[in-house]
Amino acid sequence: xxxxxxxxxxxxxxxxxxxxxxxxxxxxxxxxxxxxxxxxxxxxxxxxxxxxxxxxxxxxxxxxxxxxxxxxxxxxxxxxxxxxxxxxxxxxxxxxxxxxxxxxxxxxxxxxxxxxxxxxxxxxxxxxxxxxxxxxxxxxxxxxxxxxxxxxxxxxxxxxxxxxxxxxxxxxxxxxxxxxxxxxxxxxxxxxxxxxxxxxxxxxxxxxxxxxxxxxxxxxxxxxxxxxxxxxxxxxxxxxxxxxxxxxxxxxxxxxxxxxxxxxxxxxxxxxxxxxxxxxxxxxxxxxxxxxxxxxxxxxxxxxxxxxxxxxxxxxxxxxxxxx
Numbered sequence: 001x002x003x004x005x006x007x008x009x010x011x012x013x014x015x016x017x018x019x020x021x022x023x024x025x026x027x028x029x030x031x032x033x034x035x036x037x038x039x040x041x042x043x044x045x046x047x048x049x050x051x052x053x054x055x056x057x058x059x060x061x062x063x064x065x066x067x068x069x070x071x072x073x074x075x076x077x078x079x080x081x082x083x084x085x086x087x088x089x090x091x092x093x094x095x096x097x098x099x100x101x102x103x104x105x106x107x108x109x110x111x112x113x114x115x116x117x118x119x120x121x122x123x124x125x126x127x128x129x130x131x132x133x134x135x136x137x138x139x140x141x142x143x144x145x146x147x148x149x150x151x152x153x154x155x156x157x158x159x160x161x162x163x164x165x166x167x168x169x170x171x172x173x174x175x176x177x178x179x180x181x182x183x184x185x186x187x188x189x190x191x192x193x194x195x196x197x198x199x200x201x202x203x204x205x206x207x208x209x210x211x212x213x214x215x216x217x218x219x220x221x222x223x224x225x226x227x228x229x230x231x232x233x234x235x236x237x238x239x240x241x242x243x244x245x246x247x248x249x250x251x252x253x254x255x256x257x258x259x260x261x262x263x264x265x266x267x268x269x270x271x272x273x274x275x276x277x278x279x280x281x282x283x284x285x286x287x288x289x290x291x292x293x294x295x296x297x298x299x300x301x302x303x304x305x306x307x308x309x310x311x312x313x314x315x316x317x318x319x320x321x322x323x324x
Contacts, residue, residue, distance in 0.1 A: 008027075008028055009024055009035075012027065014061065018058040018060045019058055021036045022035075024038065049061060137181055138199070140174065143171060143202055146202070147172070147173055149204070150208055151204050151206065151209060152204075153204050154205060155167055155183075155199060155201070157198055157200060159198070169185035169194075170187070171184075172185055172191075172215060173221075175217075175221050180196075181197065182194065182196060183196055184220055186215075236274065236277060236278050236297075236300075237272060238272065238273040238274070238296070239296045240273070240292055240293050241264055241268040242260075242291050242292050244268070244269060246292065247291075249291060250292065253284070258273055259272040259274075268293070278297065278300045281300060282300050282307060283303075286304060286308070
């Protein structure tokens with residue numbers, strides 16, 4: 001809505017002192033023409049907004065005027081950013097609108113609010129859906145607060161064997177996966193994942209976290225979850241050869257599941273394909289048999305033969321479209 005944009009533009013002017021139409025357009029995800037109209041509308045409404053012409057020009061508030069339209073306390077700003085974060089249950093459009101508004105919040109709320117937006121991740125694909133959802137773990141709020149404030153934590157932890165330990169961790173974020181909560185953090189030995197219900201103590205320090213440059217909670221969790229899935233279900237490994245003109249098709253269809261090797265005497269390329277099950281892979285590879293010859297395991301070859309027989313029985317008497 002335009003009213004929301006005008007409020008956001010005014011808050012941007014308060015925070016930055018001067019903005020250009022291009023900056024407003026980028027921040028609010030509108031066209032520069034729309035941004036200029038909004039700036040003109042503010043000026044025409046009696047708000048002391050004026051333009052500075054020439055190189056290095058832009059729009060400013062006369063006399064550095066301050067009109068705090070947010071009306072938000074620090075805790076309310078944090079709550080709003082949490083609602084706009086990656087774990088928010090609302091629609092993408094709602095989260096986008098919230099992010100646009102909160103990006104225009106004046107300091108000192110903005111830095112911690114942005115940290116709050118990336119402190120929590122919701123992964124709906126639980127590893128154990130038979131478990132009833134327990135109440136939130138005791139130290140969950142304290143750990144999230146440490147993530148938002150960007151401080152190290154002295155963490156007490158009890159592992160799956162019942163052994164207790166204590167260490168300093170650098171929290172990256174908290175993840176809800178199914179009924180369980182996990183803390184993703186860095187330690188002196190690298191990235192670690194901790195079940196929050198096994199945390200026995202969590203004492204924040206006044207020292208800032210030290211994290212690798214560019215580290216991201218969502219990407220880190222994808223890597224962790226993929227590694228867990230691989231260890232839970234050892235992948236099936238298929239060996240075979242592929243005609244040279246089919247390699248691009250295999251790469252497109254299989255992505256990271258495909259590993260290519262050397263060239264055989266007859267010019268074919270050796271391949272290794274990994275996946276979760278023989279039958280699933282056979283079904284995926286059935287459309288690639290024009291180029292692909294599976295040599296092992298025999299189970300995959302049997303599945304492919306059965307799929308081929310079923311296709312022939314159902315479609316064998318039907319002419320191929322476009323062919324005699």
